Amino acid sequence: MTNSIREIGDAACILAIGTNTTQAHPVLALQIIRAVKRGAKLIVANPREIPLVKFATIWLRQHPGTDVPLVMGMIRVILDEDLADEEFIRERCENLDALKESLRQFDLDTVERITGVPRQQIVEAARLYATSKPASILYTMGITQHSHGTDNVMSLGNLAMVTGNVGRPSSGVNPLRGQNNVQGACDMGALPNVFTGYQRVDDAQARKKFEDAWGIALSPKPGLTVTETFHHALDGHIKAMYIVGENPVLTEASAHHVEEALKKLEFVVVQDIFMSETARLAHVVLPAASFAEKDGSFTNTERRVQRVRQVIPPVGESRPDWLIMCQVAQKMGAAGFDYESPSDIMKEIASLTPSYGGITLERLEQTSLQWPCPAPDHPGTPVMHVGKFSRGKGRFAALNYIPSAELPDAEYPLILTTGRSLYQYHSGTMTRKVRGLNKMSGQEKVEINPADAARFGLKDGDAVKVISRRGKVSARVKVTQSSPPGVVFMTFHFAESPTNVLTSPALDPVAKTPEFKVAAVRVEKEESPVGAGAR
Amino acid sequence: MTTLTKSASVLMSVGGRAVEAKPGQTILDAARQAGIYIPALCAHPGLEPSGTCNLCVVEVAGRPEPVKACLTEATDGMVINIDSPSLREARLAALKKILAQHPNACLTCxxxxxCKPFDICLRNVRVTERCVTCPKNQRCELQKAADYIGLEGETVPGYKYRGIILEKDSPFFDRDYNLCIDCGLCMAVCSQVxxxxxxxxxxxxxxxxxxxxxxxxIESGCxxxxxxxxxCPVGALTDSGSKWEGVAERSVKTICPYCGVGCQLILELKGDRIIRTRPDPEGPANRGQACVKGRYGIAEFVHSPERLTKPLVRKGEEFVETTWDEALAxxxxxxxxxxxxxxxxxxxxKCTNEDNYVMQKFARVVMQTNNVDHCARL
Structure with a gap:
């Protein structure tokens, strides 16, 4: 996020696009509710009638996969009606002409036809967003999990910059990060192309710094993303994997190939707190300590580094992940893995990472810190891009409409879009151990519009098979207006209904994010229900 | 529009102590922030005060009548008296009115x-009316207020046991309307926050x-x-899982392991067992709020009997337990x-920054590859 969570509540306008905030980020959603209660305008853009819609000033129900035309349509209205922040554009942005040129294809007739959103609503939303300042954009996987996810994000960047809604309190572009420490894992260089703090592995100067610190020559070649790794395992290029605290068998797109890939590997270590579906395929399974059993830090979606404190001793013989990793390294004869504590590790992180330069666990004991925090006396940075973007000038992106990779046809007439439930988390490894949560949401429900239910002869509670070009999954039907006609919705929390067997293998070319939000499926009534806990 | 020039802070005296308040803050909020106790059951930080319990009355120098601390804005130079015989009398009257709706035999005893929980009662108080059989005993705001005001030997007229059946329709908390004092805070937080x-x-x-x-x-949108x-200041709403755990031996602040919002939680413990989780009012990202997963979804997975506790190696189709030394070798x-x-x-x-740093360093330094990633895209 370029802003802080608390600032969302002070915004005059919020555009929540591709985020089911009350379900996936419930406590952050309280800031949206606070803003609305203060009189802020809320624009919700979502194909599904999510709970946030009931707080919305205006709800744009675009077809899945049509965010670029929707947002570009709004930008066109803003420019046509002279609602742009010309001073901001002049002083802080570049490439406006290219944007304008690409906007020519997004006249409102075309946009209405592609998105299914009435043009009057697009106009109204554009005016609201451009004239109610400060305005904040919130988005999550509904924007990124597309074969054109990067374009979606850039369209939102365009929209924010054209109205000068960046770099001020309550004014910015805010991706809400999913996992508790996904921000931190990225910051720490748990990515194939960067070291800590996004220092590139193919940048000779950055590499030299890490080579000097770590005392060894490092590869200049960016590595593979997780998704690519499994493809390379299938064709035999990857032979061994070490997987910590993740369950790709349930969470990766087009999941059958993940299972196949893992079986093909010569050596797999899985380190986890539970025997996950992925751990079952490992050669060695190591017991890890849970968050409640270790010290360290997490970095939340607003870049806030916060202290994680050990509450109880590790359960059984489990050990903290950092310690296990160090012990493996030492067993392999490596130097530089003899840390006494997480505090030691953070010292090394701070010494190599400018944005974490002033962060120590001792400081975090007193207060949380939002990076960039370059020095021991630096108070942290609640708002980013104040006065200047990281790259200098904000560059407008010329964009085209690229349809989703797999669209419905006669054989697979429905769009499957996936998401999360309030009561479960990710692959359910943790939440499904909690009786109350299972009672609230204990099995997969395929949400389908009443019109589609009638068309396919389905009623509430029916056992069905959802079938895509890649596989079949059993679940129960929930007939609801929340799903628009032509679209079904499933979560991926339940191992008995492994939704990601169905999802599309298409990737965004830049971010390599799978297209979880659009896959073509059909739904068939199951005569003798199996699995999915018939209840 | 009129602009009021307000000084950056307000200085006042509360019960003889110098207290600094923020402009616009009420006397009650400022006193609470300074750690000064004024009994109050229907006012909670962050919620609009309703001013119904009448316990927070205080005397402000220069004003003829006592004022409600929850409704009165703190102003510069205010001298506030929080305890006097007439204040006690006013609070006692207000408290008796509340206790006419709530079991109280034990509060006046x-x-x-x-008494300990399973002692035989010498005064023949019904089991439904004993403080020692209330799930909120020793964590109860009403009990604290009664102790502060002093109820021993007093009689409370008009109390009748309501005889309402315990509501258990939530898997997470129980509702006992025999203990409800109708302060309205539950409705206020549910709607306002x-x-x-x-x-x-x-x-x-x-x-x-x-x-x-x-x-x-559920049908009401819970x-x-x-x-x-x-x-809830009393025992009307209590977490069902930890209802009878009583007061924690210790508590530790940490960060929720679920989504990316980063709510700060207080984990309450008995020995090495997490008995209760509650959101920290000082949490910068959550300010006293949590969701169902953070609030009710932690202890059970941490203490799950399904946790992996030993290293395992595959032997054919089976996993067998091994030692750390052998597994690492x-x-x-x-x-x-x-x-x-x-x-x-x-x-x-899901892992900490420190865990992730060591892992990517392991991949790059020991395994000599940049093939390192995590689930950021999923």
Missing amino acids: WRKVH RGAAALERVPRGGYKLPGPKNGTL QSCGACVDV LIAEKLGQYKGDQFAMVTSA
Whole structure:
């Protein structure tokens, strides 16, 4: 996020696009509710009638996969009606002409036809967003999990910059990060192309710094993303994997190939707190300590580094992940893995990472810190891009409409879009151990519009098979207006209904994010229900 | 528009102590922030005060009548008296009015300090009316107020046991309307902060008390966040799982392991067992709020009997337990054969920064590859 969570509540306008905030980020959603209660305008853009819609000033129900035309349509209205922040554009942005040129294809007739959103609503939303300042954009996987996810994000960047809604309190572009420490894992260089703090592995100067610190020559070649790794395992290029605290068998797109890939590997270590579906395929399974059993830090979606404190001793013989990793390294004869504590590790992180330069666990004991925090006396940075973007000038992106990779046809007439439930988390490894949560949401429900239910002869509670070009999954039907006609919705929390067997293998070319939000499926009534806990 | 020039801070004297308040803050909020106790049951930080319990009356120098601290804005130079015989009398009268709706035999009993949960009651108080059989005993705001005001030996007229059946329709918390004092805080937090507005005053057993507006909690829009339980000053709303755990031996602040919002939680413990989780009012990202997963979804997975507790190695189709030494030796020997780009590391967005740093360093330094990633895209 370029802003802080608390600032969302002070915004005059919020555009929540591709985020089911009350379900996936419930406590952050309280800031949206606070803003609305203060009189802020809320624009919700979502194909599904999510709970946030009931707080919305205006709800744009675009077809899945049509965010670029929707947002570009709004930008066109803003420019046509002279609602742009010309001073901001002049002083802080570049490439406006290219944007304008690409906007020519997004006249409102075309946009209405592609998105299914009435043009009057697009106009109204554009005016609201451009004239109610400060305005904040919130988005999550509904924007990124597309074969054109990067374009979606850039369209939102365009929209924010054209109205000068960046770099001020309550004014910015805010991706809400999913996992508790996904921000931190990225910051720490748990990515194939960067070291800590996004220092590139193919940048000779950055590499030299890490080579000097770590005392060894490092590869200049960016590595593979997780998704690519499994493809390379299938064709035999990857032979061994070490997987910590993740369950790709349930969470990766087009999941059958993940299972196949893992079986093909010569050596797999899985380190986890539970025997996950992925751990079952490992050669060695190591017991890890849970968050409640270790010290360290997490970095939340607003870049806030916060202290994680050990509450109880590790359960059984489990050990903290950092310690296990160090012990493996030492067993392999490596130097530089003899840390006494997480505090030691953070010292090394701070010494190599400018944005974490002033962060120590001792400081975090007193207060949380939002990076960039370059020095021991630096108070942290609640708002980013104040006065200047990281790259200098904000560059407008010329964009085209690229349809989703797999669209419905006669054989697979429905769009499957996936998401999360309030009561479960990710692959359910943790939440499904909690009786109350299972009672609230204990099995997969395929949400389908009443019109589609009638068309396919389905009623509430029916056992069905959802079938895509890649596989079949059993679940129960929930007939609801929340799903628009032509679209079904499933979560991926339940191992008995492994939704990601169905999802599309298409990737965004830049971010390599799978297209979880659009896959073509059909739904068939199951005569003798199996699995999915018939209840 | 008129602009009022307000000084950056307000200085006043509360009960003889110098207290600094923020402009616009009430006397009660400022006193609470300074750690000064003024009894109050219907006011909670962050919620609009309703001013109904009448316990927070204080005397402000220069004003003829006592004022309610929850409704009165702190102003510069205010001299506030929080205790006097007439204040005690006013509070006692207000407290008796509240206690006419709530079991109180134990609050007025001179023996209460001697009683333990399973002692035989010498005064024949019904089991439903004993403080020692209330799930909120020793964590109760009403009890604290009664102790502060002093109730021993007093008589409270008019109390009648409501005889309302315990509501257990939520898997996370119980509702005992025999203990409800109708302070309204549950409704206020549900509507003002959570936006769910699932609660309103509904008829129940001949009384009109706060409850789910459409019969069941779910049908009323309840999100099971537990915010109503957190603000309930008495034993009416209690977490069902930890109802009889009583007071924690210790508590530790840490960060929720679920989503990326980063709510700060207080984990309450007995020995090495987590008995209760509640959101920290000082949490910068959550300010006293949590969701159902953070509030109710932690202890059970941490203490799950399904936790992995020993290293395991595959022998054919089976896993067998092994020692750490053997497991580490096996991994070191095997991984030694796959250095370079034939190896890939998947780290975890659930793990700490320090864990992730060490893992990517391991991949790059020991395994000599940049094939390291995690689930950021999923």
